[in-house]
Amino acid sequence: MGIKKKSRVSAEFSMSSLTDIIFLLLIFFMLTSSLIVPNALNLRLPGTESRATVSSDPSQINITRDGSIVYNGDNVSINQLQREFRRQIDRRTGDSRYTVAVTVHPNAKIEKVVEVLDLAYTMQVNTIMVDRAR
Numbered sequence: 001m002g003i004k005k006k007s008r009v010s011a012e013f014s015m016s017s018l019t020d021i022i023f024l025l026l027i028f029f030m031l032t033s034s035l036i037v038p039n040a041l042n043l044r045l046p047g048t049e050s051r052a053t054v055s056s057d058p059s060q061i062n063i064t065r066d067g068s069i070v071y072n073g074d075n076v077s078i079n080q081l082q083r084e085f086r087r088q089i090d091r092r093t094g095d096s097r098y099t100v101a102v103t104v105h106p107n108a109k110i111e112k113v114v115e116v117l118d119l120a121y122t123m124q125v126n127t128i129m130v131d132r133a134r
Contacts, residue, residue: 058099058128059088065105067112078115085123099126 061081062070069076071084088098100120104113120127 058101058126061100061102061116063102063104063108063112063116065107067109069112069116078119081116082119082123085119085125089123089125097124097126099128101128101130103130 059072060070064070069078069081071081076084085098092098102113102116102120117127119125
């Protein structure tokens with residue numbers, strides 16, 4: 001006589017392994033997101049916490065359409081601009097920082113603008129972005 005044992009499939013679902021996996025994923029993403037450093041410019045936005053003293057006649061930097069840099073009417077390279085910044089900074093006394101007004105052509109290459117602003121930031125030169133009249 002063939003007696004068969006009936007096997008039933010359990011309809012229960014164990015959540016313990018799923019919660020372990022979700023917890024490990026949560027820890028992984030929390031750790032990796034804190035290690036990511038955004039690649040952006042460190043811009044100082046205007047605010048009420050500090051007031052910078054700006055000379056009444058800041059130097060002018062124009063970045064033209066073709067990417068050339070014009071400093072106070074003279075075409076200069078980035079190295080010449082760095083030397084000029086250094087010369088102006090050495091002439092300053094007291095708390096006043098050297099300030100330049102930067103005017104950018106609307107079709108200028110953004111790489112050149114970032115290069116000039118990065119140089120000014122590393123040399124602690126105040127920059128003022130000027131919108132040219134259209």
